[in-house]
């Protein structure tokens with residue numbers, strides 16, 4: 620992921636296109652605007668272009684990927700973005716806008732659920748932590764990752780949860796993801812351990828693989844659905860995130876989603 624490292628290592632003056640995934644074959648610029656990527660070659664005609672969509676949509680949700688360095692946050696996001704594009708998938712992405720803000724990059728996307736998501740990748744390295752904290756505060760959802768082949772990334776989850784408790788909003792949507800589930804030979808954290816930890820903290824859990832695509836779309840879809848339902852006025856229309864995840868989740872017996 621050298622392209623990502625280049626972005627994360629950049630100073631706050633990073634230009635949106637320089638060294639960006641968007642500049643590496645992720646799509647074409649829309650009408651020459653830097654950083655705007657058209658999906659399936661077309662931005663949905665009935666919707667605004669992504670660059671002014673946060674004004675158009677009443678609710679823009681900020682979703683952040685957090686977890687130790689190397690757990691696969693960037694790969695998960697890239698997998699989701701490309702999978703959504705290529706497969707024309709369930710939460711099909713109508714438009715994606717890539718931007719760099721300081722050490723972070725994020726994708727803005729209008730989804731087929733008609734909500735506007737900003738998905739932020741963060742740097743897991745300790746030296747970026749104080750900056751990351753500032754971004755927690757207005758996050759609506761956090762995807763907290765560990766790496767099933769790295770025990771310390773799992774052991775650090777409690778510390779991450781403590782940080783989240785301290786810095787994030789009280790009602791933040793939180794989901795625990797055990798990534799790299801495809802790496803069966805290198806696995807050191809059992810799925811049951813992840814399940815147990817998630818249960819202890821009352822958060823939905825699934826194993827994912829950015830490599831195979833296992834549950835990647837489901838993780839983002841579940842969060843998008845939860846955010847969408849929370850924003851709806853009708854309190855009877857309760858969406859149960861745990862139930863949805865348990866019903867839709869694919870096991871890790873196989874390496875493809």
Ligand SMILES: Nc1nc2c(ncn2[C@@H]2O[C@H](COP(=O)(O)OP(=O)(O)OP(=O)(O)O)[C@@H](O)[C@H]2O)c(=O)[nH]1
Nearest residue numbers: 620688689690691692693694742743799828829830
């Ligand atoms: N086998 C396997 N490897 C993965 C998976 N996801 C990521 N990786 C590998 O793990 C390494 C780190 O992935 P990144 O996405 O850069 O990790 P990150 O969490 O963004 O790391 P930081 O930016 O340092 O916080 C890379 O070498 C990836 O190829 C996965 O699902 N399976």
